[in-house]
Amino acid sequence: MAADTLTVALDANGADAGPAEVxxxxxxxxxxxxxxxxxxxxxxxxAAPGVEVVDAPVSIAKAADPARAVRRTPEASIVxxxxxxxxxxxxxxxxxxxxxxxxxxxxxxxxxxPGIHRPALAVLVPVPGRPFLLLDCGAxxxxxxxxxxxxxxxxxxxxxxxxxxxxxxxxxxxxGEEPGKGTEDVVAAHAALAASGGLDFAGNVEGFAVGRGxxxxxxxxxxxxxxxxxxxxxxxxxxxxxxxxxxxxSPRAKxxxxxxxxxxxxxxxxxDPEEQGGAFLLGLRRLAVVPHGSFGAxxxxxxxxLAARGVRADVAGxxxxxLEAAGALRRAAEPSAAxxxxxxx
Amino acid sequence: MAADTLTVALDANGADAGPAEVxxxxxxxxxxxxxxxxxxxxxxxxAAPGVEVVDAPVSIAKAADPARAVRRTPEASIVxxxxxxxxxxxxxxxxxxxxxxxxxxxxxxxxxxPGIHRPALAVLVPVPGRPFLLLDCGAxxxxxxxxxxxxxxxxxxxxxxxxxxxxxxxxxxxxGEEPGKGTEDVVAAHAALAASGGLDFAGNVEGFAVGRGxxxxxxxxxxxxxxxxxxxxxxxxxxxxxxxxxxxxSPRAKxxxxxxxxxxxxxxxxxDPEEQGGAFLLGLRRLAVVPHGSFGAxxxxxxxxLAARGVRADVAGxxxxxLEAAGALRRAAEPSAAxxxxxxx
Numbered sequence: 168m169a170a171d172t173l174t175v176a177l178d179a180n181g182a183d184a185g186p187a188e189v190x191x192x193x194x195x196x197x198x199x200x201x202x203x204x205x206x207x208x209x210x211x212x213x214a215a216p217g218v219e220v221v222d223a224p225v226s227i228a229k230a231a232d233p234a235r236a237v238r239r240t241p242e243a244s245i246v247x248x249x250x251x252x253x254x255x256x257x258x259x260x261x262x263x264x265x266x267x268x269x270x271x272x273x274x275x276x277x278x279x280x281p282g283i284h285r286p287a288l289a290v291l292v293p294v295p296g297r298p299f300l301l302l303d304c305g306a307x308x309x310x311x312x313x314x315x316x317x318x319x320x321x322x323x324x325x326x327x328x329x330x331x332x333x334x335x336x337x338x339x340x341x342x343g344e345e346p347g348k349g350t351e352d353v354v355a356a357h358a359a360l361a362a363s364g365g366l367d368f369a370g371n372v373e374g375f376a377v378g379r380g381x382x383x384x385x386x387x388x389x390x391x392x393x394x395x396x397x398x399x400x401x402x403x404x405x406x407x408x409x410x411x412x413x414x415x416x417s418p419r420a421k422x423x424x425x426x427x428x429x430x431x432x433x434x435x436x437x438x439d440p441e442e443q444g445g446a447f448l449l450g451l452r453r454l455a456v457v458p459h460g461s462f463g464a465x466x467x468x469x470x471x472x473l474a475a476r477g478v479r480a481d482v483a484g485x486x487x488x489x490l491e492a493a494g495a496l497r498r499a500a501e502p503s504a505a506x507x508x509x510x511x512x
Numbered sequence: 513m514a515a516d517t518l519t520v521a522l523d524a525n526g527a528d529a530g531p532a533e534v535x536x537x538x539x540x541x542x543x544x545x546x547x548x549x550x551x552x553x554x555x556x557x558x559a560a561p562g563v564e565v566v567d568a569p570v571s572i573a574k575a576a577d578p579a580r581a582v583r584r585t586p587e588a589s590i591v592x593x594x595x596x597x598x599x600x601x602x603x604x605x606x607x608x609x610x611x612x613x614x615x616x617x618x619x620x621x622x623x624x625x626p627g628i629h630r631p632a633l634a635v636l637v638p639v640p641g642r643p644f645l646l647l648d649c650g651a652x653x654x655x656x657x658x659x660x661x662x663x664x665x666x667x668x669x670x671x672x673x674x675x676x677x678x679x680x681x682x683x684x685x686x687x688g689e690e691p692g693k694g695t696e697d698v699v700a701a702h703a704a705l706a707a708s709g710g711l712d713f714a715g716n717v718e719g720f721a722v723g724r725g726x727x728x729x730x731x732x733x734x735x736x737x738x739x740x741x742x743x744x745x746x747x748x749x750x751x752x753x754x755x756x757x758x759x760x761x762s763p764r765a766k767x768x769x770x771x772x773x774x775x776x777x778x779x780x781x782x783x784d785p786e787e788q789g790g791a792f793l794l795g796l797r798r799l800a801v802v803p804h805g806s807f808g809a810x811x812x813x814x815x816x817x818l819a820a821r822g823v824r825a826d827v828a829g830x831x832x833x834x835l836e837a838a839g840a841l842r843r844a845a846e847p848s849a850a851x852x853x854x855x856x857x
Binding site: 231294295305308309340341342343345348349350351353373374375376377378379380387389390391393394395396397398399400401402403404405406407408409410412413414416417419420422423424425426427428429430431433434437438 | 576639640650653654685686687688690693694695696698718719720721722723724725732734735736738739740741742743744745746747748749750751752754755757758759761762764765767768769770771772773774775776778779782783
């Protein structure tokens, strides 16, 4: 496929707002010049220029065990979308919103890129200022030091290529800033990253940095990353809710809240997750983007645009080059080569 | 020592506001009926009724390697304070503010309670509503399932005895709510907790719950807990800072911020960490409380009062009873019995 006729496979199922909203996002993305193949219930998906609809009404977005559902439901929309990417009929995958199903399907059907130990789920975290990339956010609950090293390079390549950040600062999440802090694996990863070439390694950062965005890429295992991301979301939600409630406690506070609202709207927009396109599954042969289930058409369109940008800029190739230059590619003789060993997310 | 002449050893060094502020806190606590032995630079510590001052000007509060500093500096105020507790001259320890030094000294000099694998650092996390207890927040970066099980009972005993919560709900922090989510150790701990008697086990909670306070006790390893706590602090700080900044963007927003301020002050008070007294080192023969370095006299006094309440209500004995009833005590033959194996925090 030539770069100018880039195709994204988009699963219409899984978004909270329903398949029609995903189709609206597809139409918006297609209007920007990306070809979209949309997998979902055809009767709910209006036609649009540049959007090809494939009837795939079966959804496994709510499956309790996504990995099992992926294996057992070849007709499911996400499985068909992933197959289109695996077969080369599409260049990248965008899911409608179910992280579990998209992650399972992506790991199951799209092969790992050469030399990659483990794919990682990377999230562009919106903080006031510019977003940073947190990975792994849940693809691997347990990792070895060499996995963390690869995540660092994968994240740096993404921020460089897709987000246009020159020499992204990469940090390792730990329980203290000193190089000796953290689990044995984190300490070993720190030493390897400090010795690794081609990386602007900022050392360890503490949890505070996740709230503030103190680096461009923050690397951790999928268990800690998942917890950190959700703590952040939970805290922000609880706090903004409490501010809203405080603004209802008296007529004076109500008036204050009313006057402040336009300014707070600006803040809300600047930390809007929808603007970031969701999560990115890095380390596969092709890029997969997993928008949040709550996204509307705008977020879906943004996810498709980011996927297209990643393909055009060859994020997979650039990642491979970085890893090769740093001597961090998995050698063929090393274990964990079989796709079946990828754990359930 | 009779319950009515309870003594708390208090290290005056380590607080950001200086030893004199800690002495003010000591005086406030003494006025409430607790005897305080204050270790610090005597010339900076005004006398007060019920407060005995021991001249110990050497501080290791800022030591880069607290565990090493504790071993090498027997004259340090925190080491002297901990020795007073270890020798039975005081019933509980309160540090002036350096978590690292207090943790290292507590683990070093106060023995573990019988049957405890590992002491844990527990933090009362202020959320709108009532605080919940998060542990471990950094005493053990790597734990085994049986440690997590003990943390659950230690936390439940604390919330029952010290905070007066009947049948506290205990949850396990994971990357998903299903019992199979998490690392191998988390999955094993989940199974053990579900089978454990005498515990109101709420199952797994995700990071969202840390922001919201969805249980009375949330159990995790010291690496994840430390990260989660700091992500929460960092997010809350960044967000409140951004709200303040938003309130400066226009005359209209400024007026709104001014009108809203009293209501927000109520919110700020309700999530004020100082009100909670800081962190608690659980699982030692005696209770140790570690206020945050930023605390003023009020926070120090609150920490002393909580330490006294824990001693009066026999939190150590109640913890032991719970663990015994649940069959979760460490047997004498099991490893990790030597105090020297306690890792550097």
